[in-house]
Amino acid sequence: MYDIIIIGAGITGSFIAHDLSKKKCSVLVIDRDADVGNGATMANSAIVHAGYDPKPGTLKAKLNVRGNRMYPDICRELGVTYKNCSAFVVATDSEESEVLDRLAGQAADRNIEYKDLDGNAARDLEPNLSGAVIRALEFPTTGIIYPWNVAIALMEEAVINGTELRLNEEVTDIDCVSQSNSDAFYRVKTTAGSYEGRYVINAAGVYADKVYSMALKKESDFKITPRRGEYYVLDEMAKPVVSRVIYPVPGPNGKGVLVVPTIHNNVLLGPNSLPIEDKEANCNTSEALSYVKSAVSKTVENIPFDKVIRVFAGLRPSGDAGDFVIKESDELKGFVNVACIESPGLASAPAISEYVINEVMKEAFSFADKEEYIRRKPIVYMNELGDEAKNEMIKQNPAYGDIVCRCCQVSRGEIEDAINRPVGATTVKGVKKRVGPGLGRCQGGFCEPLVVDILAKELGKDKAEIRYDSPKSVILMEETKKGAL
Amino acid sequence: MNSRKIVIIGGGSAGIAAAIAAYNNGCDDILLLEKDAELGGILLQCIHNGFGLHRFGEELAGPAYAEKWKDMLKDLPVEVKTDTTVIHLDSDRNVTYVNPAEGYVTVKAGAVIMALGCRERSRGAIATPGYRPSGVWTAGTAQKYLNMQGYLVGKRVFILGSGDIGLIMARRMVLEGAKVLGVAEIMPYSNGLPRNMKQCLDDFDIPLYLSHTVTDIRGKDRLNGITISRVDESLNPIKGTEIDFDVDTLLLSVGLIPDTALLSEAGALLHPKTKGAKVDEHMMTSVPGIFACGNGLHVHDLVDFVSMEGEEAGAAAAKYVKGEFIPKKGYELMPGDGVSYVLPCVVSPDIMEDELEIKLRVKDNRRNVRLVLREGDKTIKEVRKLKTAPSEMEKVVVKKAELAAISGPMTLAVEDMG
Numbered sequence: 001m002y003d004i005i006i007i008g009a010g011i012t013g014s015f016i017a018h019d020l021s022k023k024k025c026s027v028l029v030i031d032r033d034a035d036v037g038n039g040a041t042m043a044n045s046a047i048v049h050a051g052y053d054p055k056p057g058t059l060k061a062k063l064n065v066r067g068n069r070m071y072p073d074i075c076r077e078l079g080v081t082y083k084n085c086s087a088f089v090v091a092t093d094s095e096e097s098e099v100l101d102r103l104a105g106q107a108a109d110r111n112i113e114y115k116d117l118d119g120n121a122a123r124d125l126e127p128n129l130s131g132a133v134i135r136a137l138e139f140p141t142t143g144i145i146y147p148w149n150v151a152i153a154l155m156e157e158a159v160i161n162g163t164e165l166r167l168n169e170e171v172t173d174i175d176c177v178s179q180s181n182s183d184a185f186y187r188v189k190t191t192a193g194s195y196e197g198r199y200v201i202n203a204a205g206v207y208a209d210k211v212y213s214m215a216l217k218k219e220s221d222f223k224i225t226p227r228r229g230e231y232y233v234l235d236e237m238a239k240p241v242v243s244r245v246i247y248p249v250p251g252p253n254g255k256g257v258l259v260v261p262t263i264h265n266n267v268l269l270g271p272n273s274l275p276i277e278d279k280e281a282n283c284n285t286s287e288a289l290s291y292v293k294s295a296v297s298k299t300v301e302n303i304p305f306d307k308v309i310r311v312f313a314g315l316r317p318s319g320d321a322g323d324f325v326i327k328e329s330d331e332l333k334g335f336v337n338v339a340c341i342e343s344p345g346l347a348s349a350p351a352i353s354e355y356v357i358n359e360v361m362k363e364a365f366s367f368a369d370k371e372e373y374i375r376r377k378p379i380v381y382m383n384e385l386g387d388e389a390k391n392e393m394i395k396q397n398p399a400y401g402d403i404v405c406r407c408c409q410v411s412r413g414e415i416e417d418a419i420n421r422p423v424g425a426t427t428v429k430g431v432k433k434r435v436g437p438g439l440g441r442c443q444g445g446f447c448e449p450l451v452v453d454i455l456a457k458e459l460g461k462d463k464a465e466i467r468y469d470s471p472k473s474v475i476l477m478e479e480t481k482k483g484a485l
Numbered sequence: 486m487n488s489r490k491i492v493i494i495g496g497g498s499a500g501i502a503a504a505i506a507a508y509n510n511g512c513d514d515i516l517l518l519e520k521d522a523e524l525g526g527i528l529l530q531c532i533h534n535g536f537g538l539h540r541f542g543e544e545l546a547g548p549a550y551a552e553k554w555k556d557m558l559k560d561l562p563v564e565v566k567t568d569t570t571v572i573h574l575d576s577d578r579n580v581t582y583v584n585p586a587e588g589y590v591t592v593k594a595g596a597v598i599m600a601l602g603c604r605e606r607s608r609g610a611i612a613t614p615g616y617r618p619s620g621v622w623t624a625g626t627a628q629k630y631l632n633m634q635g636y637l638v639g640k641r642v643f644i645l646g647s648g649d650i651g652l653i654m655a656r657r658m659v660l661e662g663a664k665v666l667g668v669a670e671i672m673p674y675s676n677g678l679p680r681n682m683k684q685c686l687d688d689f690d691i692p693l694y695l696s697h698t699v700t701d702i703r704g705k706d707r708l709n710g711i712t713i714s715r716v717d718e719s720l721n722p723i724k725g726t727e728i729d730f731d732v733d734t735l736l737l738s739v740g741l742i743p744d745t746a747l748l749s750e751a752g753a754l755l756h757p758k759t760k761g762a763k764v765d766e767h768m769m770t771s772v773p774g775i776f777a778c779g780n781g782l783h784v785h786d787l788v789d790f791v792s793m794e795g796e797e798a799g800a801a802a803a804k805y806v807k808g809e810f811i812p813k814k815g816y817e818l819m820p821g822d823g824v825s826y827v828l829p830c831v832v833s834p835d836i837m838e839d840e841l842e843i844k845l846r847v848k849d850n851r852r853n854v855r856l857v858l859r860e861g862d863k864t865i866k867e868v869r870k871l872k873t874a875p876s877e878m879e880k881v882v883v884k885k886a887e888l889a890a891i892s893g894p895m896t897l898a899v900e901d902m903g
C-alpha cells in the first residue's frame with residue numbers, strides 16, 4: 001500500500017512527486033509513456049510566463065504569478081538551465097493598445113514588473129520587430145526552460161529519495177475500496193499490474209477526465225477537449241531573429257502565435273490553437289503551419305524560414321471550465337484532480353504542486369519532513385564548461401572528448417551519463433531529451449545510428465531492441481543476411 | 486599556441502585530395518582532421534559501384550575509391566587526426582578541435598581548407614505534415630544502418646525525392662528483401678542521374694511519381710502509412726489526387742545542404758543558392774586564408790569532381806601560404822538567364838591560374854543550348870550543349886588570356902541555339 005499514487009509523469013506530476021519526496025510518505029508515479037515529460041510537457045512553447053495575462057481571480061492567475069517567482073531558484077537547485085529572457089507583448093493598432101492597457105493594469109495589481117515602450121523604443125531593443133508595432137509592454141521576468149529537462153530532473157531527484165516510477169504502464173481502471181469509511185483506499189489497475197494507494201493524484205494531462213471517470217464510474221464533471229498547437233523550430237543561430245519572447249496581444253483563443261527564443265538559440269514559431277476531439281491527434285497539418293507562418297509575420301520581420309529544421313504539434317489539456325481544476329473530488333475522498341492544466345500550466349507547475357500539498361490536501365499530506373534529502377548530481381553539459389573544465393572532464397573520462405552529435409556538439413560521455421543516471425534514458429528520444437543529440441539541424445540524420453549503438457551497449461541489448469520512444473516505435477527491423485560489412 | 490601551415494577540416498574525398506595536392510604544391514606542414522574513426526567520409530557507406538570513372542578511368546565502389554586516395558596519402562608527411570571534431574573556427578584561422586586523447590586544442594593555421602561535406606535535408610526542413618513516428622529517415626541514415634551496421638530499417642518502403650542516394654537506397658532495400666512501393670518527386674523531372682533512374686528504378690519496376698509529394702504521415706509509434714498528392718505548378722498539393730500507401734518506412738532524398746556552421750562562425754559570406762560559401766577563383770572564401778571545396782562548398786553529382794575540387798583548393802592553399810598570390814577584389818561572376826548558380830562568385834584575372842573551371846547548374850531541362858559567358862554585351866566564351874539538366878553540374882573552362890581584358894562584372898547564361 002502506497003500513501004500516494006500519482007497518475008502522470010508530466011511537469012505537474014513530476015513537481016508533485018518531487019515535493020512529496022521531501023516528506024515521509026511512500027509515492028508511486030505511473031505513466032503510460034516510455035519517459036517522463038513526454039506529453040504536453042514535451043510539446044509547448046517552453047515559456048515561464050510572467051503572469052500578467054490570466055483573468056483576475058482565477059487559479060491560473062494566482063499560480064502563474066507564484067510559479068514564475070519560484071522557477072529560478074528551483075532550476076538552480078536542480079541544476080537545470082533557466083534563462084530569464086524577458087518578453088514583449090506588442091500592439092499594432094489602437095484597439096490592441098487598449099488590450100495592453102488592461103495587461104499593464106493586471107501586472108500592476110499583481111506586482112509584476114513591466115515597462116511601457118513605444119514602437120521605436122521596442123525596435124531599438126528588438127530590431128526585427130515589425131514596423132507595424134506601435135507599442136510594446138516588456139515583462140522582464142519572463143523566462144524560458146526546457147520543460148522536459150525540468151520534469152526529468154524533478155523525477156530523478158524524487159526517485160533518488162525513494163519515489164517509485166513505473167513507465168510504459170497505462171491505467172485501465174481505478175476502484176475505490178472502502179473497508180470502512182475511515183480506511184478507504186484506491187486500487188489502480190494498469191496494463192502491467194495493480195497498485196493500492198491511500199490517495200490518488202490525477203495529473204494525467206489530456207486524459208485526466210478519462211482517469212477521473214474510471215474512479216467515478218460515471219462521466220467526469222469536467223471535460224478535456226485538447227487544443228492542438230503547431231510549431232516550427234528554426235536552426236540555432238549566433239544571433240537569433242529575436243532575443244525576447246514576442247507575443248501578440250492575447251485573444252479569445254489564448255496568447256496567440258509567438259516567436260520564442262530557446263535556451264540554445266533556436267527559435268520556436270507557434271502555436272495555433274485548434275480544439276480537437278481525438279486525444280492522440282498530435283499531428284501537423286499544412287493549414288495550421290501556413291497559419292502560423294502568416295501570423296508570426298505580423299509581429300516579427302526577417303524570420304529566416306529557410307532555417308526551419310523541424311515542425312511539431314502538441315495538445316493542450318484544455319478544460320471546459322476555463323480555469324485549472326485542482327481539488328479533491330467531492331464524491332471520492334482522497335482522489336485529487338490536478339486537471340485542465342493548459343497554459344499557463346508549465347509556468348504554474350511549481351505553484352500547483354505547492355497548492356496541492358499545502359492547501360488542497362494540507363491536513364491529509366501533513367507528513368513529517370525527511371531528515372535527509374539527497375540532491376541530484378546535475379548532468380555535465382560540455383558546452384557549458386570553460387576550456388580548462390572541459391579538459392579536466394576529458395582527462396577523467398575520455399568519452400567526453402568523443403563528439404557524437406556534430407550539430408549540437410554532444411559527446412559520448414554525456415550520452416552515457418544520460419543513460420546510466422537515475423531515471424536514465426532508455427530510448428533514442430530519451431537521450432535526445434536529456435542531452436540533445438538529434439535536436440539540431442541534421443535532426444539525428446548523422447547521430448541516430450551512433451546513439452542506437454551507445455544505447456545498445458550501455459543497456460546490454462541488441463540494436464534491434466532499441467526503440468525511438470514507445471515499445472512499439474521500432475527502429476531496426478532485422479539484421480541483414482550478411483550482417484555488418 | 487600550436488601553429489600549422491595548412492589545417493584541413495574533413496577527411497572525406499575532398500579533404501584527402503586537398504591534403505595530397507597541398508603537399509604536391511610545396512606545403513610540408515599539413516594537419517588533416519577527421520571526426521570519424523577512419524578517413525573516407527560518406528564514401529565508406531556507399532558500397533555501390535560508380536565511383537572513379539572520371540578520375541581513375543575505372544568504376545569502383547565507394548570504399549575502394551576512398552582506399553585509392555588513402556593509399557596516395559599514406560606515405561606523405563601529412564599529419565592525420567581521426568576521431569577529432571572541430572568545434573570552433575574564427576576569422577583569424579584559429580581552429581579548435583577536440584578528441585579523447587588530447588581534449589580541446591586550438592591551432593593557428595596559415596590556411597584552412599573546409600572540406601566538411603554536406604548533410605541531408607530532413608523531414609523537419611521540408612515541414613511534411615502528419616505524425617512523427619519512427620520509420621521516417623533520410624536515405625543516408627538508412628544507408629548507414631544497412632551498410633555500416635548491418636540492419637534493415639523496414640520492409641515496405643516509399644521514397645520521397647529522386648536524389649541519387651534515394652534511388653540507390655531503393656535498389657539496395659529491394660536487394661535486401663524489402664518492397665519499395667514507389668518514389669515521389671515534387672518536380673516534373675527527376676533529380677537523380679539518368680543512369681541511376683535506369684539501374685535503380687526501371688530495372689526493378691519501381692514506379693516514379695513525378696510532380697507528387699508526401700502530404701500525410703501516419704502512425705503514432707512506427708510509421709504505418711503515407712499519402713502522396715499531385716502538386717500544381719507552384720508545387721502546392723492538389724486536393725482529390727491523394728494516393729495512400731501502407732508502408733512502414735519513408736526514406737527522404739530531398740536535397741543536400743553544405744555543412745557551414747564553422748564557416749558562419751568565422752564570418753564567411755554564404756551563397757544564397759548553394760548554401761555553401763562564396764568563393765573566388767582560388768576557392769577562397771570571403772575570409773582571407775579560408776578555402777572551401779567539395780560538397781561542403783556546393784553539392785556535386787560525382788565524387789570524382791569532389792576530389793578534383795579538393796585538389797584545386799589544396800593547391801591554392803599551398804600557394805597562398807607560400808605568398809605566391811595576394812588575394813584581391815575581383816570582378817563578380819553572376820548567374821544569367823536559365824542558370825541557378827555559378828562558382829566562383831568573383832574572379833581576378835591577373836592572379837588566376839592559366840585556366841579556370843567555372844561550375845554551374847541550370848534551372849531546367851533543355852536541348853540544343855549554349856552556355857554564354859559575357860561581360861555586359863560582350864561575349865567572352867560560348868559552349869554548345871546538346872542537353873542540360875538541373876541534376877547535372879555543367880562546367881565552362883576559360884583561359885587566363887580570354888579574361889585578360891575584363892573590366893567589370895560577368896554573367897553566365899544558358900540560351901537556345903536559335
